[in-house]
Amino acid sequence: MARKDSNRQDSTSRDWDESDVRVRARKSGSRPRTKERPAHEDAVTGRIVTVDRGRYTAVLDEDTAQERIVVAVRAKELRRRPVVAGDLVGLVGDVSGAPDTLARLVRIEERSTVLRRSADDDDPVERVVVANADQLVVVVAAANPEPRTGFIDRSLVAAYDAGIEPLLCITKTDLRDPAELVSHYTALELPVLVSGPAPGAAPGDGTLPLDPGLVEALRERLDGHVSVLLGHSGVGKSTLVNALTGADRATGGVNAVTGRGRHTSSSALALKVEGASPGSWIIDTPGIRSFGLAHVDHDRIVEAFDELAEAIAGCPKGCRHTETSPGCALDAWVAEGRAGAAGPSRLASLRRLLGAGARAGELRDEKELGVS
Structure with missing residues (x-):
């Protein structure tokens, strides 16, 4: 019994040190988080040209011999802030643009303008369409699909609210005289361009490409601007973009039953305007069915x-x-x-x-x- 008591005394009287301490790890990690974020002073600035499934395509050093396309992923610190075509962003990491490389998008630069819409007029969630555009080209067809003055008016309200200058472009004038539609906006200081079919096209077939003279008139309007094209599917937006940029955007017709256009563009895409001065961009947007104004006072x-x-x-x-x-x-x-x-x-x-x-x-x- 004496020996047993002696053992108990030895165990309770020993000297303890920090090696004997056991600390349970924090559930959120052993290192406390900080709100401080790196400044990324080495980030290079690029312009977002399209967004697709979590990949952001940007052009760097535009209009120089070093111009290149870079694909990036979003940094965690940006959280859910939307990045859209037209945004100027800061990129770090591999910004070489080499195949199979990814940069990291760490910053969205201050926007000069933001074109917004909501899904409908009582939807509190606003959606950013494009950023940093200074001109909105509202594209409608004289017929097939029918022009909707309600859509034009909504687009004009969104443009004025964003501080973007609007321009109305009417296509397919071989199908119907646009005079009545134009007269609806005579009292406004709204530039209107009428775009017809190519010379020699059979009346009523709505054939595009467009009359080169009219394309040049629109190209002149776009020169020196970042312009966004907005319109319903089937009005000829992608055809206009192809004629102005040399791109090969898919084009489509109009459903004979519903009278609505078929979607051919799935995401906004910024392209340079051919034959225009540096800084001339055109952003083609997917055809939209609604343009809510819940965000506008x-x-x-x-x-x-x-x-x-x-x-x-x-x-x-x-x-x-x-x-x-x-x-x-x-x-x-x-x-x-x-x-x-x-x-x-x-x-x-x-x-x-x-x-x-x-x-x-x-x-x-x-x-x-x-x-x-």
Whole structure:
């Protein structure tokens, strides 16, 4: 018994040191995390030309002898911030552009403009379409598919809200005289280009490539700009892009049953405009079925209608500018002809946009030309 007690005494009286300490590892890792992030001062700047399944394609040293295409992956610190065509980004790692190499995208530079849309007018989630564009080319067909003034108006509102200058381009004028559509926007300072079929094309076949003279007129408008093309599928966006850039974007027709175009572009793609000055880019976007304006403030929508915006100074405070708003000055303004011949239809279009978010299904009932 004495010996047993002696052993107990020896074990309790020994000297302990740090080697005897056992510390359980932290569940999140043994090293504490820090909010500090590397500055990546060695990052080189590139322009994103397309995004595809987590791979970001950028052009570096553009318009120099060292110009090259680099494919990159996003750094974790960027989290879920969207990177889109037109973005200027910082890249590190292997930026040689050699086959089977990947750089790392670590920074999105400050954007000069951002073109946004939402899926519909009551969707709170905004989607970035392109970045750093200074010109929006809204492409519609005179027919097949039918031009939708509601879509044009939405595009103009988004452009003005983003600080981007709009331009309207009308294709397939061999199928229908675009005069009525053009007259709808006469009161606006909106440049309009009419694009017809190639010389010698049979009337009504909608044949493209385009008249070279008209292509050159559009090329002149694009010179020195970063322009984004926006339009429904089947209106000829990709054909225009091919003619202006020498690319070979797939083109498609229009479904004979639904009257809607078939999607031929699955992602936005930035291309250089051939024969233009350095810095001239055109961004082709996938054909879209809807262009929601949930992200645009109510007053900003009104301001986009130049021929009507001045009238709201005479509206009572808090006026919603609807058909039932008491004392709304827009009705008298239009009745006096101060908004031009297209004033009544333009006012109707404005009021549809203002009320679209409050009425289910309004986006699906966009006005087609000549349809109330």
